[in-house]
Amino acid sequence: MAQQLQQGLFLALAGVAVVAALGVIFNRNAVHSALSLLANFVALAMLYVLLNAQFIAIVQVAVYAGAIVVLFLFVVMLLGAGGEMQMGGWLNWRTAFIVAAALVLLTLTGTAVFEGTINGAIGTATPEQIAQVGQTEAVGTALFTDYLLPFELASVLLLVGMLGAVVLGQRWRGAIAGRPSGEAE
Amino acid sequence: MIIQSIWLAIAFPLAGLLFNGLLGRRLGRGVVGIVGPGTVALAFVVGLFAGLDLLALPAQDRAIVVTLWNWISVGSFRAGMSLLADPLSVLMVLVVTGVGFLIHVYSIGYMEHEEDRLYARFFTFLNLFIVSMLILVLADNYLLMYVGWELVGVCSYLLIGFWFRRGDDPQDPVRLKDGELVPVPANLNPADSGKKAFIVNRVGDFGFALGVFLIWTTFGTLNFADVFGAAPEIASGTVTVITLLLFVGAVGKSAQLPLYVWLPDAMAGPTPVSALIHAATMVTAGVYMVARSHALYALAPTTSLVVALVGVITALYAATIALVQTDLKRVLAYSTISQLGYMFLAVGVGAYASGMFHLTTHAFFKALLFLAAGSVMHALGDVIDIRRMGGLRQKMPRTYWTFVIGALALAGFPLTSGFFSKDEILAKAFEFSPILWALGLLTALLTGFYTFRALFVAFWGSARDQELFDHAHESPGVMTWPLILLAGLALFGGILGLPQILGVDHALAGWLHPAFADLEGEGAEAIHHGLSAGLEWGLLGLSSVIALLGIGLAYWFYVANPGWPADLAVRFKSVFKLLVNKYYVDDLYDLLFVDPGKALARFCAQGIDNAAIDGIIDGGARLIVQGGAWLGRLQTGFIRHYALAMFLGVIVVVAYFFLR
Amino acid sequence: MTAVPTSWFLLLSAILFVIGAGGVLLRRNVLIMLMSVEMMMNAVNLTFIALSRHLSSLTGQIFVFMVMAVAAVEVAVGLAILIELNRLRATTDVDDVSSLKG
Numbered sequence: 001m002a003q004q005l006q007q008g009l010f011l012a013l014a015g016v017a018v019v020a021a022l023g024v025i026f027n028r029n030a031v032h033s034a035l036s037l038l039a040n041f042v043a044l045a046m047l048y049v050l051l052n053a054q055f056i057a058i059v060q061v062a063v064y065a066g067a068i069v070v071l072f073l074f075v076v077m078l079l080g081a082g083g084e085m086q087m088g089g090w091l092n093w094r095t096a097f098i099v100a101a102a103l104v105l106l107t108l109t110g111t112a113v114f115e116g117t118i119n120g121a122i123g124t125a126t127p128e129q130i131a132q133v134g135q136t137e138a139v140g141t142a143l144f145t146d147y148l149l150p151f152e153l154a155s156v157l158l159l160v161g162m163l164g165a166v167v168l169g170q171r172w173r174g175a176i177a178g179r180p181s182g183e184a185e
Numbered sequence: 186m187i188i189q190s191i192w193l194a195i196a197f198p199l200a201g202l203l204f205n206g207l208l209g210r211r212l213g214r215g216v217v218g219i220v221g222p223g224t225v226a227l228a229f230v231v232g233l234f235a236g237l238d239l240l241a242l243p244a245q246d247r248a249i250v251v252t253l254w255n256w257i258s259v260g261s262f263r264a265g266m267s268l269l270a271d272p273l274s275v276l277m278v279l280v281v282t283g284v285g286f287l288i289h290v291y292s293i294g295y296m297e298h299e300e301d302r303l304y305a306r307f308f309t310f311l312n313l314f315i316v317s318m319l320i321l322v323l324a325d326n327y328l329l330m331y332v333g334w335e336l337v338g339v340c341s342y343l344l345i346g347f348w349f350r351r352g353d354d355p356q357d358p359v360r361l362k363d364g365e366l367v368p369v370p371a372n373l374n375p376a377d378s379g380k381k382a383f384i385v386n387r388v389g390d391f392g393f394a395l396g397v398f399l400i401w402t403t404f405g406t407l408n409f410a411d412v413f414g415a416a417p418e419i420a421s422g423t424v425t426v427i428t429l430l431l432f433v434g435a436v437g438k439s440a441q442l443p444l445y446v447w448l449p450d451a452m453a454g455p456t457p458v459s460a461l462i463h464a465a466t467m468v469t470a471g472v473y474m475v476a477r478s479h480a481l482y483a484l485a486p487t488t489s490l491v492v493a494l495v496g497v498i499t500a501l502y503a504a505t506i507a508l509v510q511t512d513l514k515r516v517l518a519y520s521t522i523s524q525l526g527y528m529f530l531a532v533g534v535g536a537y538a539s540g541m542f543h544l545t546t547h548a549f550f551k552a553l554l555f556l557a558a559g560s561v562m563h564a565l566g567d568v569i570d571i572r573r574m575g576g577l578r579q580k581m582p583r584t585y586w587t588f589v590i591g592a593l594a595l596a597g598f599p600l601t602s603g604f605f606s607k608d609e610i611l612a613k614a615f616e617f618s619p620i621l622w623a624l625g626l627l628t629a630l631l632t633g634f635y636t637f638r639a640l641f642v643a644f645w646g647s648a649r650d651q652e653l654f655d656h657a658h659e660s661p662g663v664m665t666w667p668l669i670l671l672a673g674l675a676l677f678g679g680i681l682g683l684p685q686i687l688g689v690d691h692a693l694a695g696w697l698h699p700a701f702a703d704l705e706g707e708g709a710e711a712i713h714h715g716l717s718a719g720l721e722w723g724l725l726g727l728s729s730v731i732a733l734l735g736i737g738l739a740y741w742f743y744v745a746n747p748g749w750p751a752d753l754a755v756r757f758k759s760v761f762k763l764l765v766n767k768y769y770v771d772d773l774y775d776l777l778f779v780d781p782g783k784a785l786a787r788f789c790a791q792g793i794d795n796a797a798i799d800g801i802i803d804g805g806a807r808l809i810v811q812g813g814a815w816l817g818r819l820q821t822g823f824i825r826h827y828a829l830a831m832f833l834g835v836i837v838v839v840a841y842f843f844l845r
Numbered sequence: 846m847t848a849v850p851t852s853w854f855l856l857l858s859a860i861l862f863v864i865g866a867g868g869v870l871l872r873r874n875v876l877i878m879l880m881s882v883e884m885m886m887n888a889v890n891l892t893f894i895a896l897s898r899h900l901s902s903l904t905g906q907i908f909v910f911m912v913m914a915v916a917a918v919e920v921a922v923g924l925a926i927l928i929e930l931n932r933l934r935a936t937t938d939v940d941d942v943s944s945l946k947g
Contacts, residue, residue, distance in 0.1 A: 003848040007849055010854075021865065021884055030877065041887065047854070047894075051854065051898045053909075060890075064887070064913070064916075072920070075924045075927060079928070079931050098871070123900055123902030123903070123904070142904075161917070161918030
């Protein structure tokens with residue numbers, strides 16, 4: 001019973017995610033696209049819960065839905081890019097080719113999946129063990145022990161990204177970055 | 186014992202070379218002029234003490250090997266940086282450093298008009314030459330000798346081309362009595378002359394190198410003592426080939442037929458260089474090498490015959506060319522070739538000590554003649570054409586009298602040094618074969634003639650070019666004193682080797698005897714040659730008569746009857762032209778080797794390098810530029826195209842992973 | 846326990862990825878292209894999480910964590926570039942920005 005419930009839930013969420021994804025790329029209005037993106041992210045977060053990854057689901061909502069989509073919305077507002085649908089010529093050979101390629105990719109992936117070629121070493125993080133310590137603690141422990149270095153590097157990456165965004169967003173008064181100010185005056 | 190430190194003889198000029206080469210420009214010519222000759226004088230002193238040390242040793246022990254360090258040691262191949270001090274090499278050291286010192290001193294005056302840096306460079310090169318020559322003569326193995334052999338070649342090249350900016354020196358044509366103008370070939374410019382010397386020497390050096398290789402494969406060693414010790418057990422054919430190959434090197438270095446052509450052109454260098462390198466020392470390296478390898482040559486009678494024949498033919502041949510040369514230095518250059526021919530005649534007939542004796546006396550009188558000629562050039566502002574001189578004996582008495590002494594020695598005037606050494610060679614040649622002796626005697630006649638022709642034309646008579654004559658002046662003491670010292674040596678150098686019939690010991694042969702002791706009948710005892718006393722007196726007298734006859738003929742032609750040579754030139758016009766053009770040998774070599782070589786070089790430069798190589802390179806570059814332009818069209822600048830390419834790449838990668 | 850098969854998630858992930866890729870390729874608005882890139886990343890994240898469960902390993906989740914960090918940086922820098930571009934060229938159309946053309 002629980003299985004059918006979960007499968008039903010999956011199908012519903014998957015439908016929401018796909019529709020929202022299509023909404024992102026086919027909306028004329030960029031604000032609508034951003035909102036569709038939000039729906040897509042939330043649906044995915046719920047799917048994560050379905051996959052027993054509650055911590056990641058929370059992070060997904062916080063980072064993507066909370067930060068990134070809001071950022072997109074800010075920029076949309078700033079540039080006023082809500083307007084007509086800006087799309088390249090639709091019915092041309094390129095589109096046809098892309099659709100065909102997409103189908104090929106889908107077929108390849110699907111075939112591979114259904115033939116069960118995806119396998120690997122089974123780890124120790126079974127749901128039972130995770131249940132003993134709790135999902136957040138399990139991920140946190142892994143993050144701060146085995147993956148400490150990538151974690152720290154990620155923080156450096158974020159810092160660099162932040163600096164980059166600040167530098168790029170700064171308004172240079174007629175000067176180009178790197179030139180002495182005296183010369184620019 | 187200073188002989189253990191014989192390397193000092195090399196080290197002193199080496200130090201002078203480094204000092205002058207590195208600091209000379211800054212310290213000025215005063216210091217350079219002291220350091221250059223001073224270090225050579227020190228080397229001479231070292232050589233002198235080494236000689237005294239040798240005398241103190243018992244005769245059979247007079248061969249000291251001083252190993253400085255192990256130079257090459259690969260497998261069974263050993264080449265030591267080791268020096269051999271025996272009577273032969275010490276004699277050469279004394280000649281090289283002694284004459285070299287005087288010429289260094291002379292150069293102080295001769296080069297006084299050069300810029301400071303050229304002045305320092307000149308002494309640097311001269312010291313380098315002394316170092317190289319000492320390495321050559323002191324080496325105790327063929328490899329080190331070859332190093333010195335090549336180094337002196339380099340020095341020769343550097344010094345011939347010392348004034349490398351000067352152009353060709355066209356010569357005034359000879360106007361014959363019937364009005365015909367006979368063009369005289371131009372003197373090559375110094376840079377080309379240096380190249381010519383170097384390249385022609387390369388031909389000989391190639392033979393020498395092959396000889397050394399063959400020695401190595403035959404004997405398994407290059408050490409003189411080991412090679413000579415093992416030589417008697419080697420097949421005589423091999424020894425003949427080895428000695429012939431070594432002789433090819435000697436032919437190149439010592440300017441014998443057919444590789445003599447570089448020496449006359451080497452006169453483009455400064456005159457002290459001509460005196461030191463192209464008369465007194467370097468060109469005698471071939472004679473020294475043959476004398477050093479006498480153990481091999483004694484085993485190869487065929488080669489020895491070849492050596493003697495080449496020597497005597499060269500002697501006669503060069504003497505005939507010298508008859509008509511109008512360039513004072515070239516007269517001397519051809520006489521050098523001729524005298525070297527005598528030396529080869531001597532070593533070819535097995536009279537090694539006689540060859541070394543003539544080498545020594547020749548070093549004295551030929552250096553003297555060149556320096557005197559240089560003094561004339563110095564006085565006349567580098568004019569060297571004897572047709573423009575005349576009457577100089579009043580203006581330059583010291584130069585004149587020293588030149589006379591040198592000319593007497595060269596002509597073999599009785600009791601001068603050249604008389605004794607040449608007579609000794611002729612006596613040995615007579616013993617070997619009267620034909621060789623006759624050719625040698627004919628050469629002696631020509632020698633007396635052309636030497637005094639130059640002397641009479643240049644110094645006697647009246648001034649032909651009044652402007653030049655007024656400009657002429659005696660050279661400074663720093664130039665004339667070396668002349669006077671050399672004149673003394675040229676005059677009395679014969680004491681070193683007085684003939685046995687005079688009842689005195691042959692000093693030089695006695696000194697060299699330990700070095701040639703392994704030869705039967707050679708050395709001091711060999712002076713008691715098989716000729717009877719009467720015959721020997723006869724030969725001596727005939728030599729004297731011939732020398733006097735040559736001188737007398739020159740007087741008759743150029744002083745008593747100045748019109749005769751011109752008449753003769755008209756009567757034997759074709760011979761005259763042949764001699765003026767040096768038998769057209771240079772033209773023949775140009776035709777046979779130089780022009781095809783240039784054509785090949787031009788083909789390589791234009792056909793292969795410009796067309797093919799550059800074509801490939803440029804074509805490659807054009808291909809890349811074109812290809813880049815073509816590929817550049819792929820870069821549309823549209824991000825979506827890049828994204829598409831990425832996407833397709835992803836598909837390919839995924840497909841690879843799933844389908845493999 | 847695994848009520849929903851892993852393959853379902855993988856299939857969904859593939860569909861979402863292709864939709865995102867299509868957005869990147871077809872839209873000319875840089876903003877929409879960036880959103881599509883985000884969607885593609887999310888599709889990959891879904892794969893990671895699904896396989897993390899399938900293989901009982903937390904590594905997949907850690908990966909997702911890192912992807913999120915990169916995505917955040919990418920959006921921040923990307924949008925900053927977009928603003929600067931808009932300031933210079935007054936456009937958000939990528940086809941107007943082709944100065945890298947060879």
